Amino acid sequence: MEVYFQIVRDAAGLSKACEELATAPYLGFDTETTELDPRRGDIRLVQFSTGKNTFVIDLLPFRAGGDLKANPDLAPLRELLSAARPVKIAHNAKFDAKWVRHHLGCELGGIFDTFLASQIIAAGDPDRRHSLADAAQVFISTELDKSEQVSDWSAAELSQSQVEYAARDAAILIPLHEVMAERLRNDGLERVAALEFDCVMPIAEMELAGIYLDKARWREHLATVTAAQGRVADELQEMLAGGVAQASLFGRPEINLDSQPQVLAALRNLGVPVQDTTQAWQLQPLSEGYPVIGKLLEYRGTQKSITSFGENILEFIEPSTGRIHADFRQIGAPTGRFSCSNPNLQQIPHDQKYRRCFRAPDGKKLVIADYSQIELRILAEFSGDKNFIEAFRSGQDFHSTTAERVFGVKPEDVTAEQRSFAKRLNFGIVYGVGASRFGLMTGLSQSDAENTMRRYFGAFGALDSYLRESGNSVIADRAARTASGRLLRLRFDETDRAKTGAARRYGVNMPIQGTSADILKRALRLLHDSFQGTSAKLVNIVHDEIVVECDAADAEDTCARLQGAMKAAAEEFIEKVPVKVDAAIADEWAK
């Protein structure tokens, strides 16, 4: 692919280029950087393409005066980048947005992200890849050579091949966008695309901000867990060896407590009636009759703490900021949920001993807010179930209120056990729980579990019919959608009952889980706008929870903005059911 391009190396050229570029409705936009982490390297090139004309801006000459941020010659560039128009088409715009924010000191406004668009259009197809080369192949049948991507972008003189590559990557985005925009329109995906694109900048800033973890506190807690784990391991080793007849000269042969087959064999040796799996929920019922099971579960718990939530997390602390800058994948799941890695800040144990280590630095506060029962409220909205909605409108404890209906008792007569059954059913139905699993987790017999579920669906008739109809349409259409229009296409073998059942549960759950994700993403944008010019910074998000850090003096104001934005976002999707946001100002990530 031949691309006509001009190289810009001085203030006059930049100003002229930006003038021309500003008149285009859409610009292909890309950057070339010397590293992957904006804290470790420099931006070398910024490329823009109108489709007809492409400009490759070399920032090296502009660095002569020192910091790029302070260079007034770059004002036209900053203006072009931060403006809502022209729309900047970028592949994985979060990456470029972070570099622009960190090195040029401005936001990236007006984003069309071809990486996110590719995922939205793929609608959950696990076989589709979403690199620029893959997208070019799929949407415009163009082969892209990405070999220059990892070349040396710090060289004083860039090669012809490098510059051509840079120009081409920006130019290709114009035809790619045209085809993708058409697909988004035809598939009814424009609203969800806008939702996603609006979310890029908030996430870029959150990753740059990072979250503070108190190293000393973490190590202190880790020491107590490690000590406890040593004792538990010894005791478990002892108990498991009980059935072994021979002891070697070197003492008992130790078994590897982390090895599933070895532990299983030892348990069988002791006469414990274990199945071929040792999952906690299957072992739990055995722990009463066999103390060794209780010990094994205790060992597993502490082992998990040490391996997944131990010293390794401290290695993610970035020396230059003293904070953890995790990677958030905006469309981490086909439902639209985020995923997070390096480390995964969405799976830190709820236990205060862990969470309190994530704290506000001195002079700062954390503001923590989460949606109360958001998935059940979405279910109430979708089903329109009068009694379900009324249970939320009453403002009373939701699980108790459902227990009243299920067991036909007065509010004051709901027992703790009845509330617990109702609570577990309320959570279970979102995932499509069946009577046998419900029985297993409550200790009810199969027939009692079936009875309880019958009473539940009897009390919430519209909910029952919604779930059935939703399941039927999922199977008939082989697709499901969230409130924003996010699409999931399902592939399953309809002659396989198990696979069809799994597809049905997945498809029924997706609009609920996915609408929750839609709401959170909308909230992130509203928040980002509301926080402009304040000290508040997004530092973590966990599906229905948002954690913000701000100056201590601004905490009350930040809390009000956070709660307001989250409520407003949810109300764009939920009309019949009240939305509740619980918020708190704290020194630690714990309430």
Added chain:
DNA sequence: GTGAAGGGCCAC
């Protein structure tokens, strides 16, 4: 030695 797969478990 390395990487994929499977089991297990943390979060929502």
Added chain:
DNA sequence: AAACGTGGCCCTTCAC
């Protein structure tokens, strides 16, 4: 007849 949805991380095992 089947058995609760989404993710990431750690471990062991096993194939190459």
